[in-house]
Amino acid sequence: DSGVTQTPKHLITATGQRVTLRCSPRSGDLSVYWYQQSLDQGLQFLIHYYNGEERAKGNILERFSAQQFPDLHSELNLSSLELGDSALYFCASSPHGFGNTGELFFGEGSRLTVL
Amino acid sequence: AQSVAQPEDQVNVAEGNPLTVKCTYSVSGNPYLFWYVQYPNRGLQFLLKYITGDNLVKGSYGFEAEFNKSQTSFHLKKPSALVSDSALYFCAVRDPPYNTDKLIFGTGTRLQVFP
Numbered sequence: 522d523s524g525v526t527q528t529p530k531h532l533i534t535a536t537g538q539r540v541t542l543r544c545s546p547r548s549g550d551l552s553v554y555w556y557q558q559s560l561d562q563g564l565q566f567l568i569h570y571y572n573g574e575e576r577a578k579g580n581i582l583e584r585f586s587a588q589q590f591p592d593l594h595s596e597l598n599l600s601s602l603e604l605g606d607s608a609l610y611f612c613a614s615s616p617h618g619f620g621n622t623g624e625l626f627f628g629e630g631s632r633l634t635v636l
Numbered sequence: 637a638q639s640v641a642q643p644e645d646q647v648n649v650a651e652g653n654p655l656t657v658k659c660t661y662s663v664s665g666n667p668y669l670f671w672y673v674q675y676p677n678r679g680l681q682f683l684l685k686y687i688t689g690d691n692l693v694k695g696s697y698g699f700e701a702e703f704n705k706s707q708t709s710f711h712l713k714k715p716s717a718l719v720s721d722s723a724l725y726f727c728a729v730r731d732p733p734y735n736t737d738k739l740i741f742g743t744g745t746r747l748q749v750f751p
Contacts, residue, residue: 523679554738564680564726564741577736611679615737624670625739627679 524548525628527612533634539600542631546593546614552576553595554615554625555587559608570595571617602635609633638663638731640710642742649717650750657712657745659727668730669710670739671701675723683725686710697721717749 524547534540546553555567566579570589581587584602589595599606609632613625639662649655661667668687672680684695691703701712712725724746728739 523681525679552737556741563743566731566738566740569736569738571736577738579738613680617737624682624685625680625737627672627681629677629679 523626523628525612525614525626527610527628527631529631530629531632531634533636534602535636536602536604538602538635539598540602540633542597542599542610542612542633544595544597544612544614544628546595546612547626550614550616550626551593552615552617553589553593554613555581555595555597556611556613557608558611558630562608564611567597599633602633604635607633607635638667638729638740640669640727640729640740640742642725642727642745644745645743646746646748648748648750651719652716655714655717655721655747655749657725657727657747659710659712659742661708661710661727661729663729667703667710669701669703670728670730671695671699671710671712672726672728672741673723674726674744680726683712717747719749719751722747722749 526545528543551572554569557565567581568587569577587597609630611630613627670685671683674680686703694700727742731740
């Protein structure tokens, strides 16, 4: 158990809908990273938040947004969903924003299916 | 941009035999390289990392990796494979700008260990 909690574990929804994925980092970790894992794209970095502040952005669609709250949990919002958004979404945490050993602690993911 | 390549989609090995999972990298500056493992329906787990120092890095579960600067490789190895090692293995590199510890992952190699 990594100590990173993601909810929901599974989510089935329809095209055009909006969903929110939630991540609680390990106790004391200030950084949260979001990744998307799909069969055709592999593991893609989406966004990194450190202590409520956006630190880095990857290939995140404009339909997607994220935030990190004062209690350090993070939410990834996906809107106007398309079939291609079906994927496993991972959250990872680490103690610092930068200069860490580089080890990220991953949650077990939220599997999104768009029908 | 930093990147890693995993040339093999799948590696098959008999239990008790040595295993190698290949990774090559392309970076500017000093590489920060990592191996992660993903078991079915689980998140990624950290195995080992190379930051600096000894070219042979030892990690979890008896795995090790050899950093080779001249060949720009960071192959994962284990002297004697176990059936329980069967999983998906990812090589990763830390990606600048250096105000984030975000990792860029390879496409993954599926390791199958046969009894």
